[in-house]
Amino acid sequence: MNRRQFMSGLSATLWASMAGNRAMAQVMNAPPVFWVQLHATGGWDQMLFCDPKFGPRTSANGGFHATSQLATASGIPYVDAFSMSDMTVRPVGPFFTQFANRLTVINGIDVGSNNHDVGVRFSMSGSLLEGFPIFAAQVAGALGRGRVMPLVDISGYDESGGLTSPVRLDYRGVPEIVSLQDVNAPSDGEYLNNQPTVTAQSLTSSSVHTRIRNLAMSRADRLQQTKRLPGWQKGLTSWREAMTASPELARLGIPQISSDALANTRALATMGIRAFKAGLAMSMNVAAGGPNMDSHGIADVDHLVELGIVFEVARHILLTADTEMVPTIIVMTSDFGRTPVRETAGSGHWPIASTMLAQSQAALALNLFPAGRVIGGTTGDPMGPNSLSTVLRARKIHPTTHAFDDTGTLLTPTHVMRALRQVAGITPAPELRSFPLTVDGTPFSLA
Numbered sequence: 001m002n003r004r005q006f007m008s009g010l011s012a013t014l015w016a017s018m019a020g021n022r023a024m025a026q027v028m029n030a031p032p033v034f035w036v037q038l039h040a041t042g043g044w045d046q047m048l049f050c051d052p053k054f055g056p057r058t059s060a061n062g063g064f065h066a067t068s069q070l071a072t073a074s075g076i077p078y079v080d081a082f083s084m085s086d087m088t089v090r091p092v093g094p095f096f097t098q099f100a101n102r103l104t105v106i107n108g109i110d111v112g113s114n115n116h117d118v119g120v121r122f123s124m125s126g127s128l129l130e131g132f133p134i135f136a137a138q139v140a141g142a143l144g145r146g147r148v149m150p151l152v153d154i155s156g157y158d159e160s161g162g163l164t165s166p167v168r169l170d171y172r173g174v175p176e177i178v179s180l181q182d183v184n185a186p187s188d189g190e191y192l193n194n195q196p197t198v199t200a201q202s203l204t205s206s207s208v209h210t211r212i213r214n215l216a217m218s219r220a221d222r223l224q225q226t227k228r229l230p231g232w233q234k235g236l237t238s239w240r241e242a243m244t245a246s247p248e249l250a251r252l253g254i255p256q257i258s259s260d261a262l263a264n265t266r267a268l269a270t271m272g273i274r275a276f277k278a279g280l281a282m283s284m285n286v287a288a289g290g291p292n293m294d295s296h297g298i299a300d301v302d303h304l305v306e307l308g309i310v311f312e313v314a315r316h317i318l319l320t321a322d323t324e325m326v327p328t329i330i331v332m333t334s335d336f337g338r339t340p341v342r343e344t345a346g347s348g349h350w351p352i353a354s355t356m357l358a359q360s361q362a363a364l365a366l367n368l369f370p371a372g373r374v375i376g377g378t379t380g381d382p383m384g385p386n387s388l389s390t391v392l393r394a395r396k397i398h399p400t401t402h403a404f405d406d407t408g409t410l411l412t413p414t415h416v417m418r419a420l421r422q423v424a425g426i427t428p429a430p431e432l433r434s435f436p437l438t439v440d441g442t443p444f445s446l447a
Contacts, residue, residue: 027425030142034328035136035331037136037333038286038314038332041120042294045295045300051337052064052070052078052079053378053384054070055386056341057347063092063300067382071093073100078092078100079092085301099314099318102318102359102364103356103357103358104373105373106375106376108352108397108411109354109411109413109416110394111351111412112351112412114348114349115349116349123355125138125417126413126417127435132159133162133163133435134158136151137285138417138426139283142163143426149275150165150167151165151284152268152272153167154265154284155285174254178254248278248279252274253274255267269284269320273317274324286313288309293306293307298346300346321360321363326362329368331420335353336352337392368423369447376394376397379392400445412439421437
């Protein structure tokens with residue numbers, strides 16, 4: 001190697017290092033938001049709430065019976081779907097009237113598949129590739145370094161791509177957190193009646209624990225001074241940050257566990273929000289709904305019950321985040337949409353989907369992107385009549401003005417998740433270089 005080659009290589013290395021430092025500085029200035037992915041498992045029917053189309057499916061058991069059900073809240077059109085036989089099954093109207101001014105609805109998203117596995121992966125990650133991390137894991141991997149539970153995983157598809165370790169809150173995860181809160185009484189067993197079923201006696205005295213901790217911190221100080229390689233420094237910093245966070249873990253409240261699945265989901269979601277507030281968590285993932293969401297041969301009224309569960313989880317998260325004053329953004333997705341054509345009772349898989357973004361009051365105050373609006377859309381008229389051969393096709397839009405444009409962009413989950421990376425401030429994160437979200441033409445923006 002001659003002098004010119006050496007200097008050229010050194011210059012390139014220094015430039016890359018400076019660029020990397022600038023990127024990291026940008027990421028560390030990301031807005032302080034708790035990101036929640038709420039996925040409606042099975043494929044929701046957006047025609048029954050955020051993308052109303054009258055005519056394709058109406059029956060005595062259906063949820064959209066008359067155009068008089070069409071309403072608007074804070075500029076967002078929706079259908080107040082309900083059952084003719086039981087008008088108390090009415091989940092859409094109350095949710096939209098309460099939170100429409102916090103919602104951003106994105107319609108006409110082409111998932112490109114009617115397969116559940118592919119639809120879940122694409123909608124939640126922005127990529128069709130297996131092993132690609134969901135958006136919540138992308139946030140945790142980029143911003144959650146040193147946090148004890150960077151990705152709070154309540155339920156559902158939780159692929160992290162090796163970016164982070166999801167902390168599952170279930171019959172195993174909760175007792176393990178309990179055991180970490182008291183190192184003198186580690187738990188080994190299932191969680192029952194809010195108590196670990198098996199405990200061990202104190203392994204060492206508290207004075208020995210203190211001495212071990214002090215020795216470990218002293219050794220970390222020595223290594224920090226002598227091991228100057230970036231890998232060593234990053235590892236030591238992460239370890240020290242995790243050790244510093246441990247006392248907050250000890251103070252984290254553990255919810256009561258019951259046999260009521262919805263009550264447990266609400267309780268664990270509260271725990272996740274408080275974990276973010278304590279500096280322990282960065283994002284959260286939760287699935288909601290049930291088998292009737294995938295409504296083959298199932299009446300729309302039963303589909304509405306499942307939608308009610310999804311909206312109730314979202315409502316609880318938003319109100320809890322307001323109470324705790326935590327900036328929270330919920331990314332609400334489903335596998336795909338439902339067909340405009342009715343099966344015997346219900347509907348099939350439809351690749352055109354929708355996404356809703358819901359913000360807490362503290363998140364709205366950050367003014368990261370406007371709320372109370374609809375972006376994108378599908379063919380057909382909410383008032384009807386609508387031809388089954390042409391309704392519910394995705395329409396192209398201009399990626400920045402969002403106006404309908406036949407020469408514009410057909411939105412996919414890649415466009416949406418790429419835009420959310422921008423909002424979250426993680427686009428330049430080095431951790432995401434192995435997980436690019438690339439699109440043709442001008443990128444879609446939520447601004």
